[in-house]
Each structure stands twice: as C-alpha cells, then as structure tokens.
Amino acid sequence: MISLRNSLRQFLRDARSQKLRLFLTVFGIVWGTAAVTLLLAFGEGLHRRVLISQKGLGDAIVIAWPSRTSKPWEGLPRGRAVQMTAEDVERIRSEVEEIDRISDEYMRNTRIGTGAKTLSVQVSGVNAEYGVMRNLIPREGGRFLDQRDLDMRRRVVFLGDQLAKDLWGDAVDPVGSQVRLGGVPFLVIGVMVTKDQDSSYSGRDKDKAVIPAPTFQALFGDKYVDNFVFQVLDPQRVPAVKKKVLEVAARKHRFDPEDEEAVQMWDTTEGVKFLNTFFVTFRAFLGIVGALTLVVGGIGVSNIMNVAVEERTKEIGIKMALGAKRRWILNQFLIETLMLTIGGGAIGFAISWGICSVFPSLGLAQYVGDPEISFRVAAITTAILGGIGVVAGYFPARSAASLRPVEALRM
Amino acid sequence: MLFSGKNGKNGKNGKNADVAGNGGIIEMRSLRKVYDTGAILVEALKGIELSVAREEFVAIVGPSGSGKSTLLNIVGCLDVATEGSYLLDGEEVAGMDLDQLADIRNRKVGFVFQSFNLLPHITAFENVEMPLLFQGVGARRRRERVEELFEQVGLSDRMHHRPVELSGGQMQRVAIARALACEPALILADEPTGNLDTTSGRDILGLFEDLAGKGHTLVLITHDMALAQRTRRIVRIQDGRVVEDRPTTQAA
Numbered sequence: 001m002i003s004l005r006n007s008l009r010q011f012l013r014d015a016r017s018q019k020l021r022l023f024l025t026v027f028g029i030v031w032g033t034a035a036v037t038l039l040l041a042f043g044e045g046l047h048r049r050v051l052i053s054q055k056g057l058g059d060a061i062v063i064a065w066p067s068r069t070s071k072p073w074e075g076l077p078r079g080r081a082v083q084m085t086a087e088d089v090e091r092i093r094s095e096v097e098e099i100d101r102i103s104d105e106y107m108r109n110t111r112i113g114t115g116a117k118t119l120s121v122q123v124s125g126v127n128a129e130y131g132v133m134r135n136l137i138p139r140e141g142g143r144f145l146d147q148r149d150l151d152m153r154r155r156v157v158f159l160g161d162q163l164a165k166d167l168w169g170d171a172v173d174p175v176g177s178q179v180r181l182g183g184v185p186f187l188v189i190g191v192m193v194t195k196d197q198d199s200s201y202s203g204r205d206k207d208k209a210v211i212p213a214p215t216f217q218a219l220f221g222d223k224y225v226d227n228f229v230f231q232v233l234d235p236q237r238v239p240a241v242k243k244k245v246l247e248v249a250a251r252k253h254r255f256d257p258e259d260e261e262a263v264q265m266w267d268t269t270e271g272v273k274f275l276n277t278f279f280v281t282f283r284a285f286l287g288i289v290g291a292l293t294l295v296v297g298g299i300g301v302s303n304i305m306n307v308a309v310e311e312r313t314k315e316i317g318i319k320m321a322l323g324a325k326r327r328w329i330l331n332q333f334l335i336e337t338l339m340l341t342i343g344g345g346a347i348g349f350a351i352s353w354g355i356c357s358v359f360p361s362l363g364l365a366q367y368v369g370d371p372e373i374s375f376r377v378a379a380i381t382t383a384i385l386g387g388i389g390v391v392a393g394y395f396p397a398r399s400a401a402s403l404r405p406v407e408a409l410r411m
Numbered sequence: 412m413l414f415s416g417k418n419g420k421n422g423k424n425g426k427n428a429d430v431a432g433n434g435g436i437i438e439m440r441s442l443r444k445v446y447d448t449g450a451i452l453v454e455a456l457k458g459i460e461l462s463v464a465r466e467e468f469v470a471i472v473g474p475s476g477s478g479k480s481t482l483l484n485i486v487g488c489l490d491v492a493t494e495g496s497y498l499l500d501g502e503e504v505a506g507m508d509l510d511q512l513a514d515i516r517n518r519k520v521g522f523v524f525q526s527f528n529l530l531p532h533i534t535a536f537e538n539v540e541m542p543l544l545f546q547g548v549g550a551r552r553r554r555e556r557v558e559e560l561f562e563q564v565g566l567s568d569r570m571h572h573r574p575v576e577l578s579g580g581q582m583q584r585v586a587i588a589r590a591l592a593c594e595p596a597l598i599l600a601d602e603p604t605g606n607l608d609t610t611s612g613r614d615i616l617g618l619f620e621d622l623a624g625k626g627h628t629l630v631l632i633t634h635d636m637a638l639a640q641r642t643r644r645i646v647r648i649q650d651g652r653v654v655e656d657r658p659t660t661q662a663a
Contacts, residue, residue: 130539317500318528321489323517324544404509406489409528 009398025304026299026344029385033348034355036290037276037380041371043286049277051272055358056197056205058134058375060269062242063201064225070261073254082253082262083224083293086213091252092230096244098237102230103130104213106222107202110182112209114167121163122202124208126217126229133156135195136205138353142175142190149189150212157186162206165192166174181209182219182410201227243266254394271376289383297389305333305396316400317408326401333400345385349378351367419504435498436597436628437463437486440494444481444651455481456492463630468623470631470639470659480601482648485631487599488516500596517545519560525602527582529574535585536561536570542592560588564618580611583636586614587618598622600631604638608609616641 025119062308065347089104106125111118125408130136136158138144168174174188197204216222232241242265243257250257297369309316316329356371444456445555455478463469473479475565485497488504491512497504500519507515522528529538536557544554559568564584574582583603600619604612616638623629623643631642639645640659647655 111454315530318530319541319545320513321487321516321522321528322515322542323593325513325545327510328545404490405512406484408490409524 001163003228014248020076021400022304022340023329025297025300025345026340029344030293030348030351032297033381033385034351035293036287037156037349037352037353037373038355038371038378039170039286040283040291040377041373042368043283045371046367047275047283047369047371050198050240050275051378053198054268054272054275055135057199057268058193058229058240059231060132060233060272061229061231062238062245062268062343063229064245065264066225068183069255069259071256071259071296073250073256073259076254078320080255082255084228084249084253085224086217088252089225089228092228092245092248095248098232098234098241098244100233101129102228103127103133104225104228105130106213106216106220107214107226108182108222110220111180112167113180114177115180116165118180119166121181122207123157123211123216125211125213125220125222127213129180130210130229132176133229134205136210137193137195138190140269141173142395144190144242145210145212147347150214151387152372153214153218154212155181155184155186155215156189157181157182158190158210159188160190160204160206161192161194161207162166163209164188171369178376181211184219186211199268199271207247217290235273238267276349277316282403290381294381294384297344298341298392301389302395304340304390305337305393307399308336309396311334313403313408316403317405320403320405321409330397330401332379333397334390334393338389338394341385341389341392342382345382351382353386415550418663425637435462435464436467436500437461437518437630438496438498439486440496442492442497444478444490445493455651456485457655458495459648459651461646461653461656462527463628465596465628466626468619468629468631468643469635469646470642470644470645471641471648472636477648478651479632479634479648483599483601486597486630487520488512488591513545517542518593519526519596521587521595521598523583523586523590523598523600523603525605526581526585527574527606529582529585529589531574534571534573535566535577538574538585539589546593556592557588558654560591563591564588578611579588579607580614583607583611583615584618587615587622588642591622598627598629602628602633602635603631604635605633612638 043405061350066084069076069078069080069082086104089102093099093102095333103126109120110121112121113119126145127150128145128147136144138158139161142158144158145156148154159174164174165221166177168177174191177188178185179188192205194206197206230241230245232238245265246260246263247257249255249263250259253262255262265309319329334408354371360370424525439459439461442456442459442461445456446453447453454563470478471482481490485492485504488499488511489512491507492505495505499515502515502519504512504515524643529535530541539557539560540553543556548556551657558567558570561570564587566581566584566588569577569581574585577585603619604615607615619629619631620641631638633639641661642659643661644658645655646653
C-alpha cells in the first residue's frame with residue numbers, strides 16, 4: 001500500500017541517520033530471538049539425546065536382582081540369600097497381571113571363538129521377550145531368539161554388534177556362521193543394530209552374546225537366576241507392580257514383603273520421569289529468560305520510536321497539512337516498529353538456524369545432542385515479537401497521531 | 412445556506428460580498444477564535460467577515476500579533492474557529508473532526524510555506540507525489556500528474572533531486588507544484604518569498620501571477636506591502652478584525 005513503500009523509505013532514512021541506536025535496538029531483538037530459539041533448540045536436542053541413551057538400556061523396564069534379606073521374618077534371621085528360579089519368575093508372570101513382559105536372565109563369562117579368533121565374552125541366557133524389552137533389535141537378515149529356540153534348547157546365539165565386529169570384522173555378515181561358546185558350537189542367528197546406551201548392568205549390550213535360557217542352563221548348569229527383567233507399559237502402575245512382585249517372591253521365599261533389599265529393583269522409568277520433569281522445568285526456565293530478553297528488546301524499540309516521533313514532529317505536521325489522516329500516521333509508526341521487531345526476529349532466527357545447521361559438524365552431538373529448532377518455537381517467538389512490535393509501536397504511534405497539525409508545523 | 416440567514420452584515424465586505432451563496436471559495440461569518448492558555452482567554456479573532464470569490468488573488472496583511480497567523484490556520488483548515496461559520500468551496504468547516512479536516516485540506520487547499528516544508532529525505536518528485544498518495548491516486552496517474560506539475564513550474568530537470576540539492580527558489584517551485592497536485596480550490600501561501608533572495612522572490616511572484624491568470628484562487632499572507640500590491644485585493648487584519656479591504660491598482 002501507499003504507506004508501506006513510504007514507511008520503508010522513511011525507515012531506511014532513519015537507519016542511516018541513527019545507525020548506532022538502530023543497531024542497538026535491533027541487536028536487542030536479534031539477541032532475544034536467538035536466545036529463545038537456541039536455548040530451546042539445544043534443550044530439545046539434549047533432551048532427545050538423553051532419552052535415546054536412556055532407551056539403550058530398555059524402554060520403561062524394571063531390572064530385579066534377588067539378593068539377601070535385610071529384616072528378620074517369622075523367626076528367620078536377616079541376611080539369608082534369596083535364590084530365585086525360572087519357576088519363580090513364571091509364578092510372578094502368572095500372579096502379577098499388570099506385567100506385560102518378563103524374562104529371567106543368567107550370566108556367565110566364557111570364551112567365544114570362530115576358530116580363527118577367540119575372545120572372552122559375557123553370555124546371557126534369556127527368553128524371547130528379552131529382546132523387545134532391552135531394545136536388542138536384530139539387523140536386517142537376522143533375528144532375535146524365539147520361543148522355539150527356547151522350547152528346543154537350540155544352540156543359537158544373538159551377538160552384540162561390537163562383538164560381531166571384533167570376531168569377523170566389518171565386511172562379513174556373521175548370521176549363519178558357527179561360533180564356539182564355552183567349547184560348544186552355536187549358530188549365529190542375529191546381530192544387534194547399533195544403539196546408544198548410557199547406562200547398563202554388567203556391561204554394554206554391544207559386547208554381549210545372548211542365548212536361550214534353557215540352553216544356558218543345560219550348558220552351564222545354573223539353577224538360580226542372576227536377575228530378571230520385566231516391563232509394565234503403563235509407567236503409572238510401575239510402583240504398584242513392583243510391590244506385587246516383591247510380595248509374590250516374599251511368599252515363596254519367606255521374607256518380609258516390605259523388605260526391599262531382598263529383591264533389589266532398578267526402575268528405569270524413574271529416570272525417564274525425572275528427566276521429563278527436569279526438562280520441562282529447564283525449558284520453562286529457558287523460555288522465560290528468552291521471553292524477558294525479548295521484552296527488554298521491545299522496550300528498546302518503543303524507546304527509539306518515541307524519540308523518532310519527537311524528532312519527526314515537523315515531518316508529521318507537514319504530512320498532516322497535506323492531508324494525511326491520523327490512521328496514516330499511526331500506521332507509519334506501527335509498520336516501522338513491526339519492521340524493526342520482525343526484521344530483528346528474522347535475523348535472530350536465521351542466526352540460530354545457522355548455528356543449529358553447523359553444530360552437527362562439530363562432533364559434539366554424542367554429548368549434548370543436535371539442537372532442534374522447532375516450528376512451534378519459531379511460531380511462538382514470531383507471535384511474541386509481533387506482539388511486542390505492536391505494543392512497542394502503539395504508544396509512539398499514538399502520540400504521533402495525536403499531534404495537532406498547527407502545533408506540529410510550528411516546530 | 413447556513414450563513415445567509417443568521418448573518419445580516421453581508422454587505423459590509425464591499426463589492427466582493429456579492430459572491431456569498433453562489434460559489435465563493437471562502438465565506439467566513441462572525442468568525443471568532445479564542446485560545447485558552449489556562450490562566451487567561453486570548454481572543455485572537457474577534458468576528459472576521461471575509462469572502463473570497465473564485466479566481467481571486469488576495470493578500471492578507473497585518474502586523475505580527477494581529478491574528479493573521481490564526482486566520483491563516485483557519486483558512487487552511489489546520490485549525491477550527493471557536494465560533495462562527497466558515498465555508499470553504501461550499502463545505503462547512505466548523506465542527507469538522509481531525510480526519511475530516513485532513514481530508515478537506517487534501518482536496519481543497521494547497522499550501523505554500525515560507526520555509527518550504529519539503530520533506531528532506533525524499534526526492535522533489537516524491538514530495539509532490541505525497542498529497543496524491545494520501546488521496547489514493549494510482550501509481551501511473553500519480554506519475555503523469557507529477558511530471559505535468561514539474562513542467563508547469565519549470566523544474567522538469569530537477570524532479571529526482573533531493574530538496575538539499577535545490578536552491579531556495581527551486582524548493583519553493585517544488586512546494587508550489589505540491590500545492591497544485593490535487594487541483595485545490597484554494598492556494599494558500601504564507602510569506603512565500605520571505606526566505607528567498609530578491610530574484611527568486613520575483614520569480615515566485617511571477618509564478619503566482621501566472622497561476623492567478625490561469626484561474627486559480629490564491630490567498631497570500633504577508634507583511635510585505637510591496638508584495639501585497641502585486642495582488643488584486645488587500646485585506647488588512649488588525650487586532651483580530653478586518654480593518655481594511657480594498658482592491659489594489661493591479662485589480663483594474
């Protein structure tokens with residue numbers, strides 16, 4: 001429209017005559033926008049990064065270790081070992097309905113060899129549900145253990161990706177190959193997809209070998225589980241389920257159902273819950289800091305526009321004498337402030353976007369994650385900036401438009 | 412219409428009064444302007460009776476403090492009277508709000524100021540274009556009109572210069588082109604030669620005479636009697652009243 005082109009010209013003249021003040025003002029907005037988007041982008045990246053690492057251990061699982069009693073119970077002393085069997089684990093499965101998946105786990109260090117190469121390895125005996133719970137996802141062309149492997153006590157093995165690499169190198173797909181595990185030949189049925197894992201019990205999955213639990217027991221003669229792992233898909237119910245699991249075990253092994261030492265449990269959902277709460281708070285904090293920075297920038301814009309009105313009273317008077325209506329003058333100042341704020345916002349956003357694009361190449365992603373600029377943040381920032389622009393522009397614009405032409409001309 | 416009934420003193424303005432009611436450009440009746448300074452009321456205009464017919468070339472003269480500037484503001488619709496009636500080209504200005512005043516200034520009045528009042532950061536062309544912008548005239552018609560105006564004031568070769576690159580006389584020509592842009596009913600000039608050297612002043616006056624000859628209505632506000640004598644009629648203001656209203660020797 002008429003005012004847009006004219007305002008733009010006006011704006012550019014101001015930019016020339018008041019370089020420093022304009023620079024500082026726009027800098028405030030640029031800084032504010034960049035701060036908001038970058039902080040939130042990095043917060044989001046870090047959050048995702050931590051969640052991915054967290055999921056390396058498993059998706060909302062509980063790991064339980066039968067241990068020793070810490071309280072006396074029905075005349076029995078404390079300090080008794082609790083030794084659980086596959087049968088006990090099956091009992092828990094049948095008695096605690098809320099459990100979606102459960103697996104016993106036996107562990108042992110042994111040697112694994114291809115004939116050409118022999119390494120020391122930790123081998124776990126588990127059931128078919130274990131893979132899903134622990135995110136042991138097979139690479140294409142392979143599979144995890146299945147129920148038939150367990151039923152038939154097959155000598156099949158699922159390998160961690162690093163272990164497979166150590167044995168065969170990168171070039172060979174070991175699926176279908178034979179390995180010797182504790183001196184017995186096994187068929188490799190799958191290799192794990194590479195995953196991030198920031199926490200573990202007894203080593204990373206990438207270095208492990210996994211075989212069917214019955215095969216493990218037959219081979220090594222283990223009667224008691226080292227631990228068992230279960231999953232409750234509704235994280236809200238995990239505390240209650242843990243309690244029930246402890247009760248079932250306590251009844252069988254005769255210990256105090258309140259004795260949490262007897263079967264120790266690690267609830268990974270607690271970590272996730274903590275992280276979620278932490279990141280919500282963290283982002284709220286970042287958002288507030290950013291928003292305040294923007295508001296300060298807005299005050300700066302308002303200030304520069306106020307000065308502009310004073311300096312341009314004469315000009316406003318001339319325009320009024322030539323027939324400019326109040327709305328025209330009002331629009332001129334509003335458009336100018338909007339240009340300042342939106343322009344500053346766009347620059348700030350571009351800077352953030354640039355930083356976020358360059359960041360992955362710095363190789364820091366594995367520690368802090370890649371920042372992710374979200375469209376929602378962009379939209380909200382733009383809305384806040386527009387709002388600030390309107391508010392910041394309104395008062396100077398109003399004082400400009402309320403000048404009486406006679407007075408304005410007299411300046 | 413409005414004024415003819417309530418005003419019985421039409422004849423007082425001499426031979427120009429006969430235009431009342433049949434298309435006079437300026438028709439002022441019992442016009443008063445009172446400034447409220449807070450402590451005291453200052454009556455700047457104490458009942459002005461003034462008629463200016465179409466195609467007249469009038470000088471309004473008077474010493475400073477006479478109310479001359481106040482009258483200029485009201486004639487130019489930059490301000491409104493406290494009391495009385497003012498018809499500009501048949502439109503009653505009394506009681507108009509700010510936007511209506513802006514509109515009537517845009518359509519009916521072309522201003523020429525002593526200090527030119529050109530916007531310094533845009534070109535001469537854009538200055539002249541501005542009132543057309545306010546009127547919402549399309550780009551092509553604006554350009555045609557502005558080019559025509561520059562030709563009329565003899566500055567076609569300076570159209571795209573900024574005011575600082577022009578001489579005083581040239582700036583005033585640009586201002587006159589701007590005043591003519593919307594084909595106003597009235598051209599109102601406030602000491603138009605006051606900031607010019609003698610040669611440029613004569614130039615500008617020549618331009619005004621030319622415009623008057625072409626049928627424009629011009630009102631010139633000045634304290635320079637030599638200048639006033641070049642118009643066709645002199646209206647003298649003193650102490651907020653019209654004290655003299657006579658044709659000049661040029662009028663013949």
